[in-house]
Structure formats: C-alpha cells, structure tokens
Amino acid sequence: MVDIAEPVATRQPSRFRFILDRREVLGGLFVAPAILYVLLLVGAPFLLAVYYSISAYTIYDPSWRFVGLSNFRQIIQNPVFLGTLGNTFLFTFASQLLGLILGKFGALLLLRPFPGRKIVRAVIILPWAVPIALASVAWEWMFDSLYSVINWTMIALGIIDRSEAPNWLGNPHLAMLCVIVVNAWRFFPFAIVVFLAGITSVPQDVIDAATVDGAGFWRRNYQIILPMIMPIVAVGLIFGIVFTFTDLSIVYLLTNGGPINATSVLGFQGFQVGIVSGDVSHGAAISLFMLPVLFFVVIGMLRFIRRREI
C-alpha cells in the first residue's frame, strides 16, 4: 500500500489535478463529448430540417429564402401525400398488431420448458437480428412474380391455378399486405423477447397466490400477468411504433413505393422528394409530419420511465 501512495504524496499536486478530483467537474468533462456529438449531429440537423421545411431550398437552387408554411400547404393539398399518410398509419398499426399477437402467442409457447427450447429461441430471434435490408431482399425473391415459392406451393397444393397466381408486389392491395407481413415478421421476435422478459419477471408467488385463490389460466394471464408486464410491453411497443412509422427500407426494397404509390410511406416519400428529386425543402416538410407521432411516443416513454422510478 505504502509504495503506491508515496509517489503521489511526494509530487506537488497540480491545480489541474485538483480540478479533476472534483466530482462535478470530472463528471461534466466525462459527459461533454457525448452531449456535444449529439447536439452537433442530431440537434443541429433537426433544427436545419425545420428550417428547410419553411424555406425554398433545393439542391439546384440552395437559397435560404423564407417561404413560411407554403411548403406544408402544398403538401397537404397533394392527394399522393394524403395517401402516403394513410399508408403510414395502416402500415404501422397493422404490422404492430400482427406482431404483438404473434409475439404473445410465441411467448406462451416458449414459456414452457421442452427439449430444444434454446435452439428454437435462437431460431425465432433471427428475423429481428438479421439486417432488415437483407431479409427484405429474401422476401422480394419469395414474392417474385414468376418464381414465387409461395405461389408454387399453393399451385402444388391445388389451392390456385397457375393462371390465377397472384402477383404479390404488383397488386396494390397485396403489395401493402406484403410490406405489413414482412414488417410484422421482423418485429414479432422482438415482441416475444419482450413478453418473455416481462413474464419471467413476475414473481412466482404472485401467480401461486392467484392460483390458490382459484384463478384459471385465462384469468391468471389477462388479469394478473398482463397488467404487471404492461410497462415493459409498452416500451417494446414504443420502439416498434417509432421504428415502423419512420421506416423506409422495407418499402424501398420490396415495392419501391409502388404500384402507383400504393405502399408509399412517409419516410419513403421524404427520401424520394428530398434526395432523389433534390427538392430538399418539400422533402423535409414531408419528414416533419412524423413529429407529432414521435412527440406522443416520447411522452409515453417519459411517463413510463417516471412510473418505474416511483
């Protein structure tokens, strides 16, 4: 001990050293790089996006001329945009609902011990782990207009005839169904994991007490366990909603927004207008329509975090 302490004692402690030993100063220095990075590359771009949306900025004419809310007015009057807005909500809620149902059901299955459960869990997590862009390409191949394995199976089973085989990504309604199914497929493993984490955190004696008091399977599940795991399910759902509502990769790769804008969602249209066409101001205005939803989600998240601390 002595030989460690001695060199420190003999050296004259510098003022620098003294400052660094103050808890709040070092704490501030430690957190500064992260805050700075986030302010510079999330905060500033966000403000920039807001300014773009009320200016006439395009990549061909990078003027900062202020035009007020006219970009938003033009966008709202565009029927394509209104369709996009509806698509985004449909895409989000349908895929989250489907994902939650599949997730709850899958969690019930995985709760019971059986041989090979670890392997099954490892396989079931795959859709969520693997980069969604790569999985989307695999689905695109499965939905192929000519070589679709789904159509082949249905024809082989005699459900449909080759002449009436559906063109999954070419029909507006089926294309929407496809992007919803792929997104639900991607998120339900996450829902399973969240449900499992929640259910296993419910103390066994609570469940035992309910059983002794005569609660059956459904009652235990929906009146005891579900309310207790609600907070964690809410966090999972918030993640799901945010990442679905603002997603563009599934739509971009599977349908490219088509056919005829039938699957266009907010993120995708913002990309098309702002990046592909170079109309930055209108693109930014389209993207900003995500804000109200994000705002509600953030409020939900904050309420959850506060409740957890009480």
Added chain:
Amino acid sequence: MLRVITNSLREVSFYGAVALFVVLTAFPFYWMLITSLKSNPDLYNVTNIPFWFNEAPTLEHYRYLFEQTLFTRWLLNSLIVGLCVVAITLAAALPAGYSLARMTGRSGEALGIGIFLTYLVPPTLLFLPLSRIVATLGLQNSMWSLVVVYPTFTIPFCTWLLMGFFKAMPVEIEEAAIVDGCSLFGAFVRMVIPLSLPAILTAIIFTFTLTLQEFVYALTFISSSAQKPITLGVATDLVRGDIFFWGEIMAGALIASIPVAIAYNLFLDRFISGITGGAVK
C-alpha cells in the same frame, strides 16, 4: 384412456405450433441458403420443386460473388466503418455513461433520459440535413460519412446501456480505490474499466451490429459501388438493369447475416435489459 388421448392431442398441437413458428422465422433463411447453392437452370425453371435441388448443388454463385463483384470490398468497408464507429462510440459513451450514473446526481438522470431519447430520433427525419452537412464536409459518396454519422445513434444507445451497468456496480469498489490513493480519474481507469469489461464487450458487439443493420443513411449518402457497406451493396448493387442475380444476392445476404445472428443470440439478454432501462432484473 380419454385422458391419454387429450394429453397427446395437446402435446401434438403444442409441438405443431412450435414447428409453425420455427418454419415462419427460419424459412426465408433456408430460402437464401438453397437459392445460393442452386445452379441457374435449376433456379429459373418454374416446374422444378423449389424446396430442394433438382440438379447438383453448386458453389458457382459464391465464386462469382467473391471474384466478379465488389463483395470483398463491401465486407472490408463494413469492417472499417464498424471498427471506427466502435472506437468513437466507446470514447464518448464510456465516460458519459459513468458520469451519468455516478457523478451528476439528479440532473444526470434527466440528461441520461434526454440522450436516450435521441436514439428514438429516426434517420428519415435527419437524412436531408445530414446529407447536406456530409457534403459540406466533403464526405459525400464516401464511407467515411458513415463513420461520422453512425455514432449519432450508437452513442445514445451505448451511453444508456453502460449507464445501467454502472448503476448496478457497487460504489464501494471505487471508494476503496480512492481511499488507497487513487484519484477519481484513476479509479475510473484502473478499477471501473477493468471491472466492466463484460458491459464494454456488449456495447462493442451491439455498436457493430447496429452499423451492419443500418440502411437508410448508407442509401442516402453513398452511390458509388466501391464505397458501399455490405448491407447496402448486397441489397442494391447485385442487379444489372432489370436482372437480379438472385443466387449471388442470397449468398451475400446469408454471409452478411450470420455474424449478426450469432452476436444477437449471445448477447440478447443484455440487449433487452439495456433498452428497457434495467426494468427487468
């Protein structure tokens, strides 16, 4: 007798449901594998049974992928981007997580939540201004733009993850180090970092997988093939005009998927407790 029948019926339906889930999740990956190993005449014949080989399997697609495309370049790009982002993220998130957990009290709590909420700001809201900023920095169409931009979501994520870990660590360890003559900074470097290696490893793995999974920023900033990371390259670059090289695409997708799948399975529990803020113990 009746009970035996209902019991076995229940077992059968249980395993049937499990099997259904496994098929639902695993089939696209099986489909990648079988497509990548089939010869082209086998692949593009609608009368063939698609689930199995009708002709001898071949490694032709893999050979083409590695020799005739930029696939190895994309792998290298992803590796470089991933490692640089990991370095930046750790340098910022490790001290930040520690500071927010230990040094800044109640305001640290609020600041931590604030940083975490920025993880929820979506790329599709920021890609327009960021693409302008990237262009101003002279990084347009270069993979280094991703090194600059990816920490915007990996730093918040890892700060939150590490903050939860540091909170769970006993304070007595640092106090003992300080009593023994360590400075506050010394206690962090000599005691806290070595003791939190498992958490740091988790942060490294998830930062790396997050960079592999990212698609939107890469799509927005990079258009020349040689600069693409692997996810973007495989998904968008193996198409000539209208012709999709399905065998090669599926081979590339499979190769890129495997490391992420393994990483997730090994570190899943930490990930869940990370994003739910330690609500589950």
